[in-house]
Amino acid sequence: MKAITNVKARYENYKSMDGRSKAIFWKETAINNALIVLIIIAAIYTYTQNHRFLSASSIINIISLSAANIPIACGIAGTIVLTGTDLSAGRVVGLTACISASLLQSVTYATKIFPNLPVLPIPLVILIVIIVGGIVGWVNGFFVAKFNLHPFIVTLATQLIVYGLLLMYIMLNGNNGQPLSGLDDSFKNFVTGSFVSFRGVPIPNYVWYACIVIIFMWFMWNKTTFGKNMFAVGSNPEAANVSGVNVMRTTILVHTLAGCMYGITGFIESARIGSNQANTGLNYECDAIAACVIGGVSFVGGTGKIRGVVMGVFILRIIFVALNFLSINQNLQYVIKGLIILVACAIDMRKYLVRK
Numbered sequence: 001m002k003a004i005t006n007v008k009a010r011y012e013n014y015k016s017m018d019g020r021s022k023a024i025f026w027k028e029t030a031i032n033n034a035l036i037v038l039i040i041i042a043a044i045y046t047y048t049q050n051h052r053f054l055s056a057s058s059i060i061n062i063i064s065l066s067a068a069n070i071p072i073a074c075g076i077a078g079t080i081v082l083t084g085t086d087l088s089a090g091r092v093v094g095l096t097a098c099i100s101a102s103l104l105q106s107v108t109y110a111t112k113i114f115p116n117l118p119v120l121p122i123p124l125v126i127l128i129v130i131i132v133g134g135i136v137g138w139v140n141g142f143f144v145a146k147f148n149l150h151p152f153i154v155t156l157a158t159q160l161i162v163y164g165l166l167l168m169y170i171m172l173n174g175n176n177g178q179p180l181s182g183l184d185d186s187f188k189n190f191v192t193g194s195f196v197s198f199r200g201v202p203i204p205n206y207v208w209y210a211c212i213v214i215i216f217m218w219f220m221w222n223k224t225t226f227g228k229n230m231f232a233v234g235s236n237p238e239a240a241n242v243s244g245v246n247v248m249r250t251t252i253l254v255h256t257l258a259g260c261m262y263g264i265t266g267f268i269e270s271a272r273i274g275s276n277q278a279n280t281g282l283n284y285e286c287d288a289i290a291a292c293v294i295g296g297v298s299f300v301g302g303t304g305k306i307r308g309v310v311m312g313v314f315i316l317r318i319i320f321v322a323l324n325f326l327s328i329n330q331n332l333q334y335v336i337k338g339l340i341i342l343v344a345c346a347i348d349m350r351k352y353l354v355r356k
Contacts, residue, residue: 039315046322053325056199063203066317067210068268070310073288074217075137075261077309078254080292081234083301084144084151086255087285088159089262092136094281095166096129096266100187101180101276102169103128109182113175119184129263136162137259141252167278181275191271206268213264218306220257230254235302290337291316293344300349316340 017025046053072089079086102113103120136158143154170177191209194202221227229250232240241247265284270276295312297304319340323333 036315039319042322043318046325050325053322056201058321058325060198060201060203062314062317062321063207065321066310066314067204067207068265068272069284069287069291069313069317070210071213071261071268072265072284073291073309073313074213074306075258075265076285076288077292077295077297077304077306078221078230078258079151080289080297080299081230081301081304082151082251082254083234083299085155085285085289085299086140086151086258087155088136088140088162089155089258089288090281090284090286091159091162091166092133092259092262092281093266093269093284094276094278095162095169096133096263097270097273097276097280098166098170098180098266099132100125100129100267100270101183104184104187104270105180105182106184111175111178112182113170113173113180115173119186122187122190126264126267129267130260131263133259133261133263133266134256135259137256137262138252140259141255144255145248145251163278170278177278179275179277183271183274188271188274191268204272206272209264209268213261214306214310217261221306226250226253231302286337286341287316290341290344293341293348296348298348299345 043053052058072093076086076089103117103125104122105112105114105119107119140151140154140158143149144151167177170180189205191206192204194204196203221230229240229245232243232245233247233250237247240250266281269280273280291312292304292309293299293312294315295304295308295310297309297312319336320333323336328336
């Protein structure tokens with residue numbers, strides 16, 4: 001009902017505009033949504049060049065790839081709302097993925113990193129990786145809030161620390177940095193198994209786990225005091241502090257929750273990839289940040305919605321899949337990804353300046 005009321009109010013406002021105001025309105029609308037329009041055009045063009053782009057298997061592939069990235073994007077979105085970022089996200093995903101793999105390797109696997117350790121219960125492993133990710137997030141939040149350090153510097157430091165810990169972890173018990181594979185069937189079935197299919201194409205279980213993450217994060221952002229405080233601190237930390245918001249605690253909680261999301265991402269990636277190594281999670285934070293910006297999470301702070309984050313993840317994944325269908329050179333894809341981020345940030349800043 002609220003959405004319908006807003007639409008009606010905007011329509012009435014539009015009808016009351018003169019010709020010049022309407023022209024400005026359409027110009028601003030076109031600029032603000034230029035990226036989405038271009039992506040729709042690109043998707044249509046890709047379909048005309050390769051009809052398999054919208055086949056059932058391709059659609060499920062896009063949904064699955066997006067679902068795998070939704071937890072990390074939802075986590076990093078909170079740090080962007082606070083006018084920050086998190087460069088350690090990808091390495092935390094790598095560490096928690098390797099931890100998950102090492103604790104859930106099959107007991108019969110020849111090069112099991114912990115040969116005397118049985119396959120741990122999956123809920124226990126999930127709890128462990130969430131705690132590990134949460135600890136890293138807490139450290140990030142503490143140093144940002146307590147010492148007023150820029151999140152870029154803090155998370156750059158923790159990125160290096162976590163990567164070092166990851167390298168040491170995969171060297172344990174004579175593993176010598178070898179990929180962690182040979183995962184137990186119960187783990188693979190739990191994450192990548194399927195009980196639902198679409199036109200004969202199985203939908204991986206982790207798609208439903210991503211849906212749970214979306215619901216949880218939406219609730220945290222929109223229905224709790226935590227969410228209200230997060231947006232207040234992101235908009236104006238001084239005003240939030242005067243209003244009684246504990247800025248330090250809110251900042252630490254946002255980063256801690258982000259770290260927990262990275263841990264969940266690592267758990268999913270561990271089974272999805274099947275062979276985890278030091279480079280697992282490399283540059284994952286770049287895709288997550290790009291998805292957040294495309295989805296309307298503003299770096300100026302205090303602005304963003306979970307549905308926007310989810311939309312941004314899907315849009316970015318559609319672009320990458322389309323580029324593969326068009327046989328675009330892998331190296332050129334990095335250039336296109338960078339241009340998308342630049343354009344999205346430019347549009348975001350323009351919106352901010354117009355509002356001012």
